[in-house]
Amino acid sequence: MHGWIILDKPLGLGSTQGVSAVKRALRACGYGPKLRDLPKVGHGGTLDPLATGVLPIAVGEATKLAGRMLDSDKVYDFTIRFGVETDTLDLEGRAVAESDVRPARAAIAEILPRFTGPIDQVPPAYSALKVDGARAYDLARQGNDVTLATRPVTIHALTLGATDGESATFTASVSKGTYIRSLARDIARALGSVGHVTMLRRIKAGPFTLDSAISLDKLDESAKAQALEHCLLPLRAGLDDIPALPLEPGQAEALRQGKVLTGTAAHDGHYFALEGDTPVALVVVSDGTVRVVRGFNL
CATH class of the missing domain: 3.30.2350.10 (Pseudouridine synthase)
Known part of the structure; x- marks a missing residue:
């Protein structure tokens, strides 16, 4: 499981408690009966216990983007x-x-x-x-x-x-x-x-609003119904402000191996590199050269 669960954090709940709630929901759905078998889970920006609202929780490979979420507006x-x-x-x-x-x-x-x-x-x-x-x-x-x-x-x-x-x-x-x-x-x-x-x-x-946020009750209901995937936004949702860079299979494999691509016609900047619908990496393009910033194991 890889992507984002956006909590509408209630009053009094700490950000780390929000992460724990998602971990419990994952276990209830059969993801990792043991703690070490769970997907990685982390939050994308601390929210005070006395504050409410949007708390992005990254699951699996999305945790590689949590730092970027911390830097967002x-x-x-x-x-x-x-x-x-x-x-x-x-x-x-x-x-x-x-x-x-x-x-x-x-x-x-x-x-x-x-x-x-x-x-x-x-x-x-x-x-x-x-x-x-x-x-x-x-x-x-x-x-x-x-x-x-x-x-x-x-x-x-x-x-x-x-x-x-x-x-x-x-x-x-x-x-x-x-x-x-x-x-x-x-x-x-x-x-x-x-x-x-x-x-x-x-x-x-960042790109997440209350429109995509769910309550803790909704999280628990989805976990009990074995339907947690319905609460999950795709990994791509954390990069909605970044254009996609389509890749050929050979290019995707090269990036997965940490190699640099040359000769791209894309403008300089950050891109979300995709092979079909599969996320490959967050990359940066400079003077026609593509380098990996964060690779995804999907």
Whole structure:
């Protein structure tokens, strides 16, 4: 079994728990009665337990593309509640700052261009980033002062949704490495207030959206019905933004052996090399030369 299972991750579930749920479903369908016999399974981008939404789970040869998924853009819906900033910048933390300021909708809309495009961002102290070999969230939970370096990120688009005087909801399309909790903190502070995230939902990760996502209940039902394949998107689905490169059998075999192809008429760039309908490799073309980036054993 090779491809993608896109979970609509529920509140409170960690990304590694999502991977475990897929492994259990695979075992229930008879894939590998022993753990070592299971197909490889991995997730394509961590999603906080307090967040919901799109969590791509790679199965089999798709795990070779999980790293590429980590580098992809993401889209989130999120809500900021103004007036209280917490140490975790979300509902889970304790209050560390308060403000009586509740910004008007017009004021919120006016500052959004300041947070669109390339920006510098300080990640939350409660994050998985490492400081001297230790996770930042572990140090923060131990009561240590955690100072993380500013990092460049890109906010491709930021739009304002509903507001109610206390809270405001946004949709943000962001580059890899962007922390929505930090974005919420900085928006609130720029408005002369403070705030924290009360709702965070990932609605897109790379090419995957909620349209192709399934609930844990649906995953379990499919496993019990021995129909897990119906939940599986093809390996190709993780590369929908890359054009296909059709191969002749001899060319496909050469790439499987790690050889370089020459004389291709394709433009420079990345391609998904196929022999018929069978994925062969993710390749890069440069000056008519084709080289393997990731080969698939299918």
